[in-house]
Amino acid sequence: MSNYYQKEIETASRDEIIRIQNEKIVRQVKRVYENVPYYRDLMDKKGVKPEDIRSIDDIKLLPFLSKADLRDAYPYGLLGTDIRNCVRIQSTSGTTGRRVVAFYTQHDIDLWEECCARAIVAAGGTNEDVCQVCYGYGLFTGGPGLNGGSHKVGCLTLPMSSGNTDRQIQFMMDLGATILCCTPSYAAYIGETLKEKGYKPTDNKLKAGIFGAEPWTEEMRRSIQESLGIKAYDIYGLTETSGPGVAFECEEQTGMHINEDHFYAEIIDPDTGEVLPEGSKGELVFTSLDKEGFPLLRYRTRDICVLSREKCSCGRTHVKMSKPMGRSDDMMIIRGVNVFPSQIETVLLKEGYDPNYQIVVDRERNNDTLDVYVELNPDQFSDKIADIQNREKSLEGAMRAMLGIGAKMHLVPPKSIARSEGKAVRVIDKRKLHD
């Protein structure tokens, strides 16, 4: 049994959830058709009228939206209500093309923060907790989302924002933080730094961490849980749909419950756009059922995952999504072989290395090269070059076994790989620069 932030809706029967979704989709499509000329054109081109959408099952008639549409419609083209009703924007870092700018009414902010509150309560949070939020604040959704959720739960909120690790640790220790919210790579970095400073995992008061905004593996989860002495919960979301809290993990840690009363999820074949049957692996597509400011319908996330309706021991009835298994667009094809960065990370963690690495793909004389730079930790350092080279050789063997192609491994000193304290730059594909 679990605690819930909104028990009635989080444990509602399947029939009840469908009833809510039916009601909301009809209203939402009507609103979007009336207020968003960009989407109205897409519907008209497909020959779909708002009257055709009578229940959630009819959603498959609607056109998709993709990142390209967001670019075309930038900045106001997908606004769902009069700008006077909006109270805030959030934005992505804009690494692929122009940045995404999303609009929020107060209603949108409230529902988003409620979703984050559900996640915090699912991780064991109550008004007795001290919740340290070291996601970036500002345009990035991570800080504001978890900050709002933490307020709703009634935790004492430490609005740290990202960076300044020494200060993070000082506040964590002095104020006895019990819940940590940040990216998994930053959680791992805090763990490393605590160890360097001579702290044991039991020296902090943390009990749970809510980590998201970048992909991470089960191995990384284990390593963070160990180094911080906590239970690590995944949280999912994207600026396009609101931010973190679209889906969150419960104590089972076997997938993230999607807040289905607000966000409708589909899995499609990324090539054909066809909706796949339950349990299939494919691209995740989201529809916001009741957002007003930025009401995206059938937005293609590019995240590849699986949905499951298996009964969950936590008592929540909302569908669960697996951790994204990669993206339909970040998969690397190297010498004709599909390579996911998560596979490389899995090998590194299995071989006892810290998850501080960078993958560099390039092309030399028409041949793809794959180089992986990994930071050695002090326990692994040897005064003899041959020892380090043997380590590299042994890693190369393990990589070949996992990937099916060779990778050149480079062990480098700690902290020599550039990392922003938010997202680590995991992959540099130089081939794109040449083409």
Added chain:
Amino acid sequence: MAITQLSVFLENKPGKLSETVRKISAAGINIRAMSIADTKDFGILRLIVSDAAETKRIVSEHAIVTETEVIAVRMDDQAGALSGVLDALETAQINVEYLYAFTGTKSDSAYVVLRVDNTAAAEELLGKRGFASLSDAELKAML
């Protein structure tokens, strides 16, 4: 007698070596001897200094550094001294991992620093063969 050598793991990038050396010198520590082994990606800087503990503290703020026991054998200023040492070690099946040399403060003295796979056995053997090696105290006194 073995002496303490510090080994520092450095990125093979311009400025990394000078940064380390500058920090040590700024603390008023003398670098008695130094050698670098490197590959394309990294370098291992080996140092013999007047104050190993303090150097370790300073360098570990920005790099991995470990202490290694090495033997500094005094070479007579005549041909064949080094091969005498190496022959003795080889006969006793003691492997030399690496070596490098430095000169003492007196013009006629030179030392060869040896990292071997069995320091205790090498010390005993070289002592018996009449080769003098430096102790940490003698090293300090040289400066």
